[in-house]
Every structure is written in structure tokens, then in C-alpha cells.
Amino acid sequence: MSPQERETYDPAAVEARWQEIWEQRGTNRFTDDRLHNAERPFFNLMMFPYPSAEGLHVGNMYAFTGADIYGRWRRLMGDDVFEPIGFDAFGIHSENFALRVGTHPMELIPANIANFTRQLRSIGAMYDWNHTVDTTDPGYYRWTQWIFLKLFDAGLAVKKKAPVNWCPSCKTVVANEQVIAGACERCGTAVEQRVLSQWFFTITKYVERLLANLSWIDWSDTTVRAQENWIGRSEGADLHFPIARPLGEDGQHESARVQPDRHRITVFTTRPDTVFGATFMVLAPEHPLVDVVTSPEQRSAVEAYRAGAAAMDLVSRRKTDKTKTGVFTGGHCINPATGHEIPIWIADYVLMEYGTGAIMAVPGHDSRDFEFATQFGLPIVRVVAQTPDDAGRPVTEAWEGSGTLVNSPPFDGMHTDQAVGAITEWLAGRELAEARVHYRLYDWCISRQRYWGPPIPIIECDACGPVPVPESELPVVLPWIENYRPDESGVSPLARVEEWYRVPCPRCGAPARRETDVSDTFLDSAWYFLRYPSAHRDDVAFDPALTRRWLPVAMYIGGEEHAVLHLLYSRFITMALHDLGLVPFEEPYRTFRKHGLLIKDGAKMSKSRGNVVIPDEAIARWGADTFRTYLMFLGPYQEGGDFRDQGLLGPWGFLNRLWETVVPAEDLGSAPAGPELDQKLHATIRKVTEDIAALRFNTAIAAMMEYLNAVREGGRTANRAEIEQLVPLVAPFAPHLAEELWQRLGHERSLFEAPYWPTFDPERATTDTVELVVQVNGKVRTRIPLPRGTDQDTAREAALADANVTRFVDGATIRKVIWVPDRLLNLVVG
RNA sequence: GCGAAAGUGGCGGAACUGGUAGACGCGCGAGACUUAGGAUCUCGUGGGCGCUGCCCGUGGGGGUUCGAGUCCCCCCUUUCGCACCA
Numbered sequence: 001m002s003p004q005e006r007e008t009y010d011p012a013a014v015e016a017r018w019q020e021i022w023e024q025r026g027t028n029r030f031t032d033d034r035l036h037n038a039e040r041p042f043f044n045l046m047m048f049p050y051p052s053a054e055g056l057h058v059g060n061m062y063a064f065t066g067a068d069i070y071g072r073w074r075r076l077m078g079d080d081v082f083e084p085i086g087f088d089a090f091g092i093h094s095e096n097f098a099l100r101v102g103t104h105p106m107e108l109i110p111a112n113i114a115n116f117t118r119q120l121r122s123i124g125a126m127y128d129w130n131h132t133v134d135t136t137d138p139g140y141y142r143w144t145q146w147i148f149l150k151l152f153d154a155g156l157a158v159k160k161k162a163p164v165n166w167c168p169s170c171k172t173v174v175a176n177e178q179v180i181a182g183a184c185e186r187c188g189t190a191v192e193q194r195v196l197s198q199w200f201f202t203i204t205k206y207v208e209r210l211l212a213n214l215s216w217i218d219w220s221d222t223t224v225r226a227q228e229n230w231i232g233r234s235e236g237a238d239l240h241f242p243i244a245r246p247l248g249e250d251g252q253h254e255s256a257r258v259q260p261d262r263h264r265i266t267v268f269t270t271r272p273d274t275v276f277g278a279t280f281m282v283l284a285p286e287h288p289l290v291d292v293v294t295s296p297e298q299r300s301a302v303e304a305y306r307a308g309a310a311a312m313d314l315v316s317r318r319k320t321d322k323t324k325t326g327v328f329t330g331g332h333c334i335n336p337a338t339g340h341e342i343p344i345w346i347a348d349y350v351l352m353e354y355g356t357g358a359i360m361a362v363p364g365h366d367s368r369d370f371e372f373a374t375q376f377g378l379p380i381v382r383v384v385a386q387t388p389d390d391a392g393r394p395v396t397e398a399w400e401g402s403g404t405l406v407n408s409p410p411f412d413g414m415h416t417d418q419a420v421g422a423i424t425e426w427l428a429g430r431e432l433a434e435a436r437v438h439y440r441l442y443d444w445c446i447s448r449q450r451y452w453g454p455p456i457p458i459i460e461c462d463a464c465g466p467v468p469v470p471e472s473e474l475p476v477v478l479p480w481i482e483n484y485r486p487d488e489s490g491v492s493p494l495a496r497v498e499e500w501y502r503v504p505c506p507r508c509g510a511p512a513r514r515e516t517d518v519s520d521t522f523l524d525s526a527w528y529f530l531r532y533p534s535a536h537r538d539d540v541a542f543d544p545a546l547t548r549r550w551l552p553v554a555m556y557i558g559g560e561e562h563a564v565l566h567l568l569y570s571r572f573i574t575m576a577l578h579d580l581g582l583v584p585f586e587e588p589y590r591t592f593r594k595h596g597l598l599i600k601d602g603a604k605m606s607k608s609r610g611n612v613v614i615p616d617e618a619i620a621r622w623g624a625d626t627f628r629t630y631l632m633f634l635g636p637y638q639e640g641g642d643f644r645d646q647g648l649l650g651p652w653g654f655l656n657r658l659w660e661t662v663v664p665a666e667d668l669g670s671a672p673a674g675p676e677l678d679q680k681l682h683a684t685i686r687k688v689t690e691d692i693a694a695l696r697f698n699t700a701i702a703a704m705m706e707y708l709n710a711v712r713e714g715g716r717t718a719n720r721a722e723i724e725q726l727v728p729l730v731a732p733f734a735p736h737l738a739e740e741l742w743q744r745l746g747h748e749r750s751l752f753e754a755p756y757w758p759t760f761d762p763e764r765a766t767t768d769t770v771e772l773v774v775q776v777n778g779k780v781r782t783r784i785p786l787p788r789g790t791d792q793d794t795a796r797e798a799a800l801a802d803a804n805v806t807r808f809v810d811g812a813t814i815r816k817v818i819w820v821p822d823r824l825l826n827l828v829v830g
Numbered sequence: 831g832c833g834a835a836a837g838u839g840g841c842g843g844a845a846c847u848g849g850u851a852g853a854c855g856c857g858c859g860a861g862a863c864u865u866a867g868g869a870u871c872u873c874g875u876g877g878g879c880g881c882u883g884c885c886c887g888u889g890g891g892g893g894u895u896c897g898a899g900u901c902c903c904c905c906c907u908u909u910c911g912c913a914c915c916a
């Protein structure tokens with residue numbers, strides 16, 4: 001056959017053919033036998049998508065492809081790789097979209113899932129389609145509810161009141177993320193605060209373990225740091241400030257009658273060393289002791305301020321850039337260090353949710369307190385000096401760093417580092433302080449006053465309180481309701497469906513009502529990985545034997561956007577299930593790696609910018625193999641990269657050249673590879689192996705390109721020994737093409753069914769000759785090829801025989817020689 | 831504000847523990863084959879110069895070193911995460 005008549009690479013045909021073969025042969029399917037008896041189980045997990053109406057986005061594809069390449073590589077290495085996929089289809093996102101387009105979510109979501117499935121099948125990942133999950137399937141959320149009940153039994157699910165954002169125009173609760181500059185994201189109306197009774201998971205009970213385990217789990221550093229940040233451990237002390245002349249309800253002094261906890265106000269501080277500079281106190285407007293300290297003259301001002309704070313939406317309340325506001329209560333307390341009476345104010349910059357809801361204000365050494373004091377003319381005292389002459393100077397800016405104590409008898413002259421402990425002990429001795437740790441983490445509110453989620457499986461009975469739905473009655477099926485739009489009541493639309501929520505109490509039989517809130521989507525995704533291996537089972541949430549074999553997840557690859565919430569919640573759920581004896585491990589993911597963000601032509605992809613890449617078009621034009629390879633080639637996977645349409649030409653050309661090199665199989669000689677190519681082949685196998693293991697896909701591809709270029713150099717025809725091993729190397733990236741070429745090379749079995757990954761010989765991977773760099777005074781003057789292992793004297797002799805070297809050395813004395821074997825010779829002359 | 835990462839050709843990006851800066855690819859230039867090319871193949875491609883060779887060059891400024899993209903100090907810029915957390 002002449003070259004012109006040879007078959008050209010037709011990705012559409014190759015991909016269709018192999019996808020069908022894999023499907024027919026069940027290459028990626030896990031049967032019961034395979035699940036139970038896999039010898040080298042490797043659970044390769046990727047973050048399941050939310051099936052939007054727009055379809056699979058190239059960002060999803062980027063994430064999945066990287067994870068699939070890693071999984072395929074493990075498989076070629078001989079692991080039994082279980083790689084499932086599913087759909088995270090509940091949630092406000094879907095519901096809002098459904099409301100907008102006027103299609104019921106129960107119709108919309110299955111259509112979206114069908115579309116996603118079609119797209120996911122086209123990308124050539126080795127998904128096991130027999131073990132998918134769909135969080136909106138009653139067969140799935142039955143077990144989500146079951147987990148809720150397990151946590152309820154363990155006392156980890158509790159109902160309590162909490163403030164939420166309320167949009168008076170949309171008449172619905174909105175999440176913090178949906179409040180933009182104090183206004184509802186949908187209608188622009190100012191959002192208010194409402195206090196509703198809601199279900200919480202007490203994740204704070206696990207805060208120490210959630211933090212401690214971060215020191216040993218194998219996760220991307222940035223993700224670990226994000227979680228540490230979110231958990232926000234602060235070490236410091238609780239300090240007690242006795243209330244001066246407390247006032248009773250009637251506004252009269254009641255000093256003799258008050259209970260001990262109404263006697264004093266406790267503040268949390270990380271800087272007990274600055275307590276001598278606390279010139280006033282600030283309480284959160286909601287603080288329970290406000291009533292106790294407020295004087296009759298100030299009462300109306302205080303009430304007005306509290307009302308204002310209560311009405312403000314939660315997001316604006318926490319804006320850091322707004323001017324400080326506050327009101328004097330008329331009350332005073334005693335600074336435990338100085339013994340001085342200091343005024344008590346209330347201000348919304350102090351949050352009830354953190355610490356004790358009260359602070360000692362040290363305007364000299366805290367910028368927020370400084371701002372407040374300046375605004376309201378409160379005294380500012382310097383208690384930390386940076387230099388000795390600082391002590392007497394007025395404070396013009398809060399100094400938050402360390403220094404030497406001043407104006408703090410008897411601690412003057414002590415360094416702040418020592419003073420923290422010394423002052424805490426000193427006050428503790430008088431029962432005015434105790435060392436304390438506070439966390440930023442709050443309990444997880446899982447109630448959603450919406451429709452599109454799993455109903456919380458609780459029945460509220462007037463006599464018995466909240467009663468769990470008996471396990472045998474799960475799932476509590478989300479009913480189809482025509483009007484699922486939220487209303488002004490502030491409760492779920494399910495609260496309008498009387499025939500659904502009216503049920504007898506399971507405990508006493510009296511008329512009772514179902515909980516009408518649904519649970520947070522994050523609960524659905526907090527345990528989905530446990531479900532995958534048992535997805536075919538309807539009798540258990542997760543089979544113990546399968547769980548033991550496949551979990552914890554061996555590799556989890558996903559986006560940083562879930563670094564905090566999803567990953568933290570799933571860790572918590574796993575820990576809770578572990579403590580209940582339901583799973584034998586407490587961390588769900590053995591290894592987690594984040595992938596980077598894909599941008600387009602230097603800018604973030606977004607619908608409004610109109611630069612969103614639709615994977616379908618690119619796959620139709622270039623094929624999944626080229627697309628996959630390009631996605632991995634465009635930049636370092638863990639950092640993300642810039643998608644440029646023209647960039648596809650690189651991998652396209654590479655795969656075409658590979659095809660053209662391998663396909664004329666009958667022409668490929670049986671001669672061994674030449675020594676140079678043999679060395680390069682082994683070096684390439686090593687590099688590709690190491691790079692894939694470390695998710696450095698871009699450089700792995702570059703190495704393969706380089707090798708193929710070397711094989712084809714000068715337009716020569718490759719022989720079989722030179723090219724055959726390259727096929728499995730590209731298989732993780734371009735699985736369809738690799739299978740096709742492997743078969744054409746005469747292999748009867750699929751690469752992935754009879755897994756093969758080439759090994760390298762370290763000896764053969766190294767070159768015999770090296771190019772020694774010769775420097776004079778650190779500047780490169782020449783490069784000399786020498787046999788590997790040449791000694792210094794020989795190298796020096798060779799260097800001094802080179803005119804480019806002698807030119808700089810002659811007439812000077814060599815004072816020093818730097819010798820890096822096989823690499824560099826540096827002659828230092830002077 | 832706090833925390834983290836990053837700044838390298840026209841562009842995306844390489845560079846192991848300090849040791850040949852710019853691998854690989856896009857683009858561009860020249861040539862080949864073509865009726866044609868936005869196909870394919872070959873060669874070239876950081877800038878400058880008195881062009882066998884030399885000088886400059888990894889955001890800016892200093893420093894350590896025989897030698898710095900890499901380490902240290904200061905500054906600038908960008909991106910991301912957290913943000914009145916006491």
C-alpha cells in the first residue's frame with residue numbers, strides 16, 4: 001500500500017466502535033462477584049455533578065477527565081478500579097431554575113439527567129453505569145433520611161431557633177449566598193432577618209477531631225488550609241468583668257438579688273495581655289445581659305438599636321466596610337485588671353454567634369475598637385509599646401502586634417508573649433479568667449423551607465415532641481405538588497399540603513404533623529460515596545462487606561470550590577457513622593487532590609461573557625481522545641489553565657502522527673530499537689509513569705510527544721520495538737485510539753481487560769554520554785559531550801582544550817574548581 | 831484586613847534537592863508537495879550586537895553564592911480562599 005492509500009485516523013469511528021465494545025463486554029461494569037472479590041480494590045471518586053439544564057460544562061469535563069486518566073492508569077497498573085458517577089440533583093439551584101422555566105423539577109431533572117448521561121458517555125470515562133446514584137431517587141434519599149434518623153438517635157440532630165434571611169418580596173427564605181449587598185439576588189428587595197426554628201447537625205461536637213485529623217490525611221495543602229481556616233481555632237481566655245450596679249427589670253438596682261451569671265459579663269479574647277487597655281465593653285445587640293445593664297434613660301435608644309440590628313439582613317450585618325454604629329447602655333462593669341469602671345455599649349460589629357457575644361474593647365490595640373472609640377469619643381490607652389519612648393505617646397493607630405507592656409502594673413516591661421499566660425494566670429487566681437479555645441465553625445443548619453429536597457423524617461407531636469419516622473416507613477416520599485413556589489409563610493410549600501403532613505404520632509397515635517422542611521443538598525452529597533458500591537442494593541444503605549472492601553475512597557479528585565462545605569460535611573457524617581459503629585473508618589477520603597480552574601482566553605468562563613465552551617461541539621469535531629488529551633495538556637492539572645480553541649491542534653496532530661506511525665503494522669520491522677531510542681523509550685516510560693502518579697498530565701503528554709518526534713525524526717519509519725510501548729502510555733489519555741492501535745498491533749485482548757503498563761529499566765533509561773557544562777566564573781562557556789562517569793581531572797583536561805574556555809582562563813590562575821559529576825565544571829579564576 | 835498561590839518569549843506553559851532558562855505545543859517565518867490550502871511534511875523561531883563569538887534576559891530593587899527563575903529582605907501586580915471571629 002502506498003502512503004496515500006493508507007487509512008486516516010477517524011476518531012468518530014474509532015470511538016463509537018470501542019464504546020460499543022466496552023459496553024457489550026461490560027469492561028467497566030462491576031458485577032457482584034467483581035465487587036466482592038476484587039483483589040486490588042481502588043475506589044476512584046470524582047465529584048458528582050449537579051445536572052443543570054445547560055448540560056455538562058467543559059469545567060465538569062476537565063475535572064472528570066483528569067480523574068478518569070488517573071483511574072485508567074491505576075487500572076493499567078493492575079488495580080481493580082471502581083469508577084462510578086452520579087447526579088446531585090436536589091437543591092435550590094434546580095428548584096429556582098424549574099420555577100423560572102415553569103417546568104416541574106420532577107420532570108425537569110430526569111430530562112437533565114438523561115442529557116448528562118448522554119454527554120458523560122461520550123467522553124470515554126470508565127464509568128460503571130450499573131452503580132450510578134441519583135440523590136432525588138426515593139431509593140437514594142430513603143437512606144439520606146435514614147442517616148438523619150441515625151444522627152437524631154445519637155443526639156446529633158437538634159431543633160433550635162436561628163436567624164435566616166427573609167425576602168419580603170419573594171416571600172421566601174434566601175441563603176446567605178443569595179444576598180447581594182443586602183438585597184435579594186432575584187428581585188433586589190432589601191432582605192430582612194427572621195428567626196425560625198430549624199434542624200441543626202451539631203458538627204461543633206466534632207470540631208477538635210475534624211481539625212486534628214487534618215494533620216494526617218493526604219489532601220492537597222490548600223484544601224487542608226481552607227478547612228483549618230473555616231474551623232478557625234483561636235486560643236485565648238475567657239475573662240469575667242463584674243457588672244457594676246446591675247439593674248433589675250424595674251430599672252432598680254438589684255445587686256443583692258442577682259444570680260451569679262447575671263453578676264458578670266464574660267468576654268473571649270486572644271489578647272489577655274492587653275486587658276489593662278480595655279476602656280469599655282461591647283455586647284452584641286442580642287446579648288441576654290443587655291436588659292440587665294441598660295439604664296432607664298438609655299432604654300429607648302437601646303431598644304431602637306436592637307430593633308434595627310434585628311431587622312438587618314445577615315450579610316449586611318457582617319459587612320466589614322461599613323461605619324461602626326452603637327449605643328451606650330448606661331451600664332458599667334469593672335475591668336478585672338485595673339479595677340476601673342468602664343462603660344458598656346452595644347454594637348452590631350460584635351456577633352452573638354462567636355465567642356461569648358461580648359468583647360472587651362481595647363482601642364489602643366484593636367483596629368475595630370479603635371475605630372469605635374474614635375467615633376464615640378471613648379478613652380484610648382496604650383498598653384503595648386513597640387519602643388521604650390512609645391509609652392507616653394497618644395495612640396494614633398491601633399498597634400496589633402507584639403511589644404512590651406506599659407500602663408499595666410504590675411506587668412510593665414514584660415513582653416506580650418509572656419504576658420498572655422502571666423495575666424491569664426493572675427486573673428484566674430482570682431477566678432476572673434480561664435484559658436479557652438473558641439472555634440469559628442457553627443453548627444450545620446440542614447433545614448430548608450423549600451420543596452425540592454428530601455423531607456426531614458420527623459413527625460411533630462404535641463405530646464411527644466419530635467418523633468422519628470419509623471425506619472420501616474422510609475422513605476418519606478416527596479409528594480408531587482403542582483404549586484411548589486415558596487410563599488410568605490416562611491415555611492416549606494409542603495406545609496400547604498395537609499393530606500401529606502397530617503399523620504398520627506408514631507409513638508402515641510395522637511394527631512400529629514410531619515416536619516415540612518426538607519434537608520440541605522449538602523446532606524445528600526455528604527454520604528454518596530458510601531452508596532456507590534451498594535447502589536444496586538435496596539435493602540441497605542451500604543453493605544458492610546462492600547464498604548470494608550472499597551472504602552475509604554482511595555482517590556478523590558475535585559474542585560476547590562468544595563474545599564470547605566462538602567468535604568467538611570462528608571467528613572463529619574463519616575465520623576458520626578463511625579462512632580455509631582456503622583463504618584469502620586472515620587475519614588472518608590484517603591487521598592484528596594484538587595484540580596485547578598479552567599479559564600477561556602485568559603478570562604473566567606461565564607454565560608454572561610458568552611465564552612463558555614460546550615464540550616459536545618469540540619468532541620464532535622476532534623473526538624473525545626483529542627479533547628481529553630488537550631484538556632490535560634493545556635496547563636498543570638492542579639492549577640488549571642487557559643482553554644484556547646487553537647490549542648486542540650497540538651494533541652490532534654500528535655494523535656494523528658501516532659496513528660500514522662503505528663497503523664502500517666505490516667511495515668513495522670521486527671528489529672530492536674536503536675540504542676538511542678531505546679534509552680529514550682525507557683526514560684519516557686519513567687517520566688510518564690511518575691508524572692501521571694503526581695497528576696502532572698501536561699508534562700507526561702509533552703514527554704510522549706517528544707518521544708514520538710524522536711521516533712519519526714527525519715521522516716523515518718518506526719519499527720515495532722520503538723513504537724509499541726507508546727500505545728499503553730497514551731491509553732489513559734486517549735483510550736479509544738489506544739485500544740484500536742493495540743488491537744491493530746495484533747493484541748487480541750483489550751488493553752483495559754488484560755491491563756498492561758510498560759515498565760522501565762533505570763539502567764537503560766539513562767544516557768551513556770552527558771553534555772558537561774563548562775563555566776568560567778559561573779558563566780557558561782562551552783558544553784562538552786563526555787561519557788557518563790568521567791572524573792574531574794579528565795573533564796578539566798577536556799575543558800582546557802577548548803578555545804572558548806582557554807580564552808577566559810589564560811593568563812589567570814584557577815583559584816577554585818566546582819565539580820558536579822556528569823553535569824557541570826566551573827572554573828573560578830581571579 | 832488575614833491566609834495562600836502565582837508573576838518566565840507573540841501566546842499556553844517547561845525547568846529534579848540552587849547547576850545548560852524557554853522542554854512540549856500554539857502562532858509566526860522559510861522551503862517541499864500541490865490546481866488550491868486555514869491539509870500534510872522539513873527546517874527555523876527570546877532580544878541585541880562589531881554574529882566561529884559576545885552582551886542582555888524569568889514583575890521591580892537589594893542581598894547570599896563559584897553559580898539564583900529557584901534561597902533571604904523590601905516593594906509592585908494578579909488570582910483564589912476567609913473576612914467586623916474579638
